[in-house]
Amino acid sequence: MMRFLEVVRRDLRLALRQGSDSIMVVTFFVLTVVLFPFGIGPESGVLERVSAGVLWVTALLASLLSLDRLFQADYEDGSLELLVLTPASLGVVVVAKVCAHWLTTGLPLLLAAPVLAVLLHMNADGFGVLMLTMLIGTPILSLIGAIGAALVLGARRGGVLLSLLILPLYVPVLIFGVGAIDAAVQARSAEPHLLILTGLLVAALPLAPWAAAAALRQALE
Amino acid sequence: MSFDPGLPSFSGTGLGCIRGGRVVFAGLGFSVAPGEALVLLGPNGSGKSSLLRVMAGLLKPAAGSLAWGDSTIADEPEAHAARTHYVGHHDAVKPVLSVAENLRFWARLHDPHAARAAGAADRALDRFGLAHLRDIPGKMLSAGQKRRTNLARLLAAPSPLWLLDEPTTALDRRSIAELEAVFAEHRAAGGMVVLSTHMDVALPGARELHLDAFAIEEEDGP
Structure with missing residues (x-):
């Protein structure tokens, strides 16, 4: 547990000092969402209809941006070898790194989402559920992303390969995230969607770090 | 500071390593007792780094096994990590x-x-x-x-087992002398040192392991 906190603290400190990742992710999120009113016209009815989908698809793409750095920097400077050789299990280290990644990228996305929802004329009934789906969904993105980030270590053009590997796996999160918001806007119960989303998180929490740890060991062989 | 006097020895038997389809070494055995040092010697590509990575647990040996006293290291990777310091090519x-x-x-x-x-x-x-x-x-x-x-x-x-891959790279004479003193203290306290080097590092009474002795002759040359 101490080691877990130590890795989280180090990664947060690194992210704060370098600063670029969080800002880049949120800026990408905001700019891309702002493009939609220009592209499909400012009619509030049309924007409202697509708002949930636009927010979620853009959030997926934004979270992909920073993923290739998740293990890459540690891999390049030799830190990853030492992290693998710590007395803690590698899974714990992976969860700690994913946790720090979510705090620096997922959380800012979550905070920016309601502002952008206003811009897209999203129905006010959907706001609470939007936040809730983001809260449950963005950690899943970081967790699944960690598997991809570990698999592409050492590959050339890793960022592109990562997108190809990971985007298909993001589809369930997208479907149930958007489904929950649409249900809330149409005054239906969002609960089934939210429960499935939570189920995905509960499944990803042990499986993704385990898979990512195996991929990291492979990358260092 | 000194380590538990009942520290077991660190040994490997029948170790083999394959990198990129090439057998780097095979049938390699070694043993390091508390207070001892082992220097890995051999030309470039003879497997010094690979052997150190195998010893650290970063690389699975293609054959053979490592033991800490009577227990096999593959069974307890976390305990092995706790008693090992590995210094590789990168400085992290x-x-x-x-x-x-x-x-x-x-x-x-x-x-x-x-x-x-x-x-x-x-x-x-x-x-x-x-x-x-x-x-x-x-x-x-x-x-x-x-x-x-x-x-x-x-x-x-503190960790009893130090695995060092060319630790003197980029160091000046004074730092190397300091490092030698640190090694001597570590060994006096009952620690073990395994290192590969191209430079002369003074390790009194260190055992040498020549890796080219375990190389497999390639049948068709490059």
Whole structure:
């Protein structure tokens, strides 16, 4: 547990000092969402209809941006070898790194989402559920992303390969995230969607770090 | 500081390693008892780094096994990590963290008792002549200073088994002499040192392992 906190603290400190990742992710999120009113016209009815989908698809793409750095920097400077050789299990280290990644990228996305929802004329009934789906969904993105980030270590053009590997796996999160918001806007119960989303998180929490740890060991062989 | 006098020896039997479809070495055995040092010798590509990575547990041997006393290391990788310090080619120094922050992180990760680790980290910085650089960010360090920061991990958290892959790279004469003194103290305390080197590092009474003796002759040349 101490080691877990130590890795989280180090990664947060690194992210704060370098600063670029969080800002880049949120800026990408905001700019891309702002493009939609220009592209499909400012009619509030049309924007409202697509708002949930636009927010979620853009959030997926934004979270992909920073993923290739998740293990890459540690891999390049030799830190990853030492992290693998710590007395803690590698899974714990992976969860700690994913946790720090979510705090620096997922959380800012979550905070920016309601502002952008206003811009897209999203129905006010959907706001609470939007936040809730983001809260449950963005950690899943970081967790699944960690598997991809570990698999592409050492590959050339890793960022592109990562997108190809990971985007298909993001589809369930997208479907149930958007489904929950649409249900809330149409005054239906969002609960089934939210429960499935939570189920995905509960499944990803042990499986993704385990898979990512195996991929990291492979990358260092 | 000294280690438990009943420390078992670290040994390997029948080790084989295949890299990129080529057998690097086969049938290799070694044994290091507490207080002993083992120097790995051999030309480039003879498998010194691979053997150290196998010893550290980063690389699975293609054949053979490693043992700590009577217990097989493959069965308890975390216990092995706790008693081992591995220094590889990379220095694992983060450019935006200061020297002290870099070192403390690794020390605390190895020994979670934060206060104890912090004290040991400060002493380790002193020992390697880094005390005046403690608040300098890693990106400002020279290659030799980075290497010393990496080597300071050895003292920042105690571990009996040190595995060092060419630790003298980028070090000046004075630092090498200091490193030799650190090795001598570590061995006097009952620790073990395994290192590969191209330079002469004074390790009195160290055993030598010539890796070319375990190379497999290729049937068709390049």
